[in-house]
Amino acid sequence: xxxxxxxxxxxxxxxxxxxxxxxxxxxxxxxxxxxxxxxxxxxxxxxxxxxxxxxxxxxxxxxxxxxxxxxxxxxxxxxxxxxxxxxxxxxxxxxxxxxxxxxxxxxxxxxxxxxxxxxxxxxxxxxxxxxxxxxxxxxxxxxxxxxxxxxxxxxxxxxxxxxxxxxxxxxxxxxxxxxxxxxxxxxxxxxxxxxxxxxxxxxxxxxxxxxxxxxxxxxxxxxxxxxxxxxxxxxxxxxxxxxxxxxxxxxxxxxx
Numbered sequence: 001x002x003x004x005x006x007x008x009x010x011x012x013x014x015x016x017x018x019x020x021x022x023x024x025x026x027x028x029x030x031x032x033x034x035x036x037x038x039x040x041x042x043x044x045x046x047x048x049x050x051x052x053x054x055x056x057x058x059x060x061x062x063x064x065x066x067x068x069x070x071x072x073x074x075x076x077x078x079x080x081x082x083x084x085x086x087x088x089x090x091x092x093x094x095x096x097x098x099x100x101x102x103x104x105x106x107x108x109x110x111x112x113x114x115x116x117x118x119x120x121x122x123x124x125x126x127x128x129x130x131x132x133x134x135x136x137x138x139x140x141x142x143x144x145x146x147x148x149x150x151x152x153x154x155x156x157x158x159x160x161x162x163x164x165x166x167x168x169x170x171x172x173x174x175x176x177x178x179x180x181x182x183x184x185x186x187x188x189x190x191x192x193x194x195x196x197x198x199x200x201x202x203x204x205x206x207x208x209x210x211x212x213x214x215x216x217x218x219x220x221x222x223x224x225x226x227x228x229x230x231x232x233x234x235x236x237x238x239x240x241x242x243x244x245x246x247x248x249x250x251x252x253x254x255x256x
Contacts, residue, residue: 165206171196174211177245182215183237189215199234201227209238 008014008021076084093101116124133141174196182189197214198205212234214222222230 161203163204163206166196166203170206170211174208175213177208178213181213182218183212183234183241184214184218185237187215187218191215195219197222197234199238200231209242212238 006016006018008016009019014021175192175194180190180192180194181187182194194213194215196211197219199210199212202210222234
């Protein structure tokens with residue numbers, strides 16, 4: 001008896017035992033699921049349909065097994081990606097929808113410990129090059145990172161006033177001690193107007209061992225990252241500096 005060869009009904013030309021190759025059910029012109037009216041009827045029929053506890057458990061297990069992503073491991077065809085991109089272009093999402101998506105992304109990230117790959121980071125970086133944000137967007141971003149919302153917030157200590165002891169005379173003396181040169185290792189920048197940095201970040205502590213000259217760039221970096229790190233870093237530099245100053249040979253004064 002001659003066996004009839006079956007081909008996938010989506011039109012891809014692959015031989016199958018059933019109707020479709022796995023994952024090809026939604027492809028092809030003959031698939032009724034592609035007709036909008038059929039899809040709408042199915043959607044309406046499913047509205048309010050109660051899901052059994054067993055089904056919920058299966059969905060939960062699939063979610064956990066795939067690392068928080070129900071479609072993990074699947075790859076969409078390029079033409080389908082283009083269709084989705086075109087369909088979403090220019091579409092404005094409501095604030096409630098954005099909030100739900102944001103919360104969902106946070107839950108997924110916390111659950112899976114998801115981190116962007118270096119390739120993804122590079123793609124996102126290249127996509128933003130030359131992109132100009134509107135004034136409204138810039139203002140919104142500024143509000144999102146202002147005050148207590150900023151990751152560098154330290155309780156508002158930057159607004160505390162400097163003590164009267166931290167005056168021009170003291171700052172000039174510190175700069176002269178440091179030869180008007182940035183004290184960051186390897187930096188040779190010189191200027192008479194460089195900032196004088198409080199190593200322990202306490203504005204009231206104006207002891208000369210707590211003050212150091214830094215260029216604008218390296219002074220700005222002291223407010224980024226871990227302040228404990230920068231404090232220990234410059235304390236070590238200052239300790240070595242004070243040790244050298246202690247044993248510095250003073251020039252012999254000639255008597256006229």
